[in-house]
Amino acid sequence: MNMVRTGVVSHPSGWANSGYQEIQNPLDRYGVIDYLALMELLDINNLTQLQSEHQGWVEAEFKKDSAVRKPLWAESLAVGSQAYVQSVKEALGVSAKARQIEAQEGLYRVKEPRGSYTCDFDAKTMV
Numbered sequence: 572m573n574m575v576r577t578g579v580v581s582h583p584s585g586w587a588n589s590g591y592q593e594i595q596n597p598l599d600r601y602g603v604i605d606y607l608a609l610m611e612l613l614d615i616n617n618l619t620q621l622q623s624e625h626q627g628w629v630e631a632e633f634k635k636d637s638a639v640r641k642p643l644w645a646e647s648l649a650v651g652s653q654a655y656v657q658s659v660k661e662a663l664g665v666s667a668k669a670r671q672i673e674a675q676e677g678l679y680r681v682k683e684p685r686g687s688y689t690c691d692f693d694a695k696t697m698v
Contacts, residue, residue, distance in 0.1 A: 594625050647680040656681045
């Protein structure tokens, strides 16, 4: 949704390398998403159901005020349980030294240092 919020695309399907595209059009090789683990976590039985549910969730977000940047997601490397974000931080090793774990909105996150991935730009002025 970040590329939607910045105006680069009007829908996540318009961004070729998005998670939306990977769920809706699974890659034969070099995919990032572990579909079996994701389906187990979501209590979903098959890929077709995952794709349908996912598409519904995305469309529901469009009906909300999803154009608003959400720092919990935009400024985090990982969001989830305390154990999960701790494992991500440990996996990052020495590069995680400046990163903090904090609780927010009932979840934990590995917070990015200020300025790492955040930028303010107008997509209409990009060439």
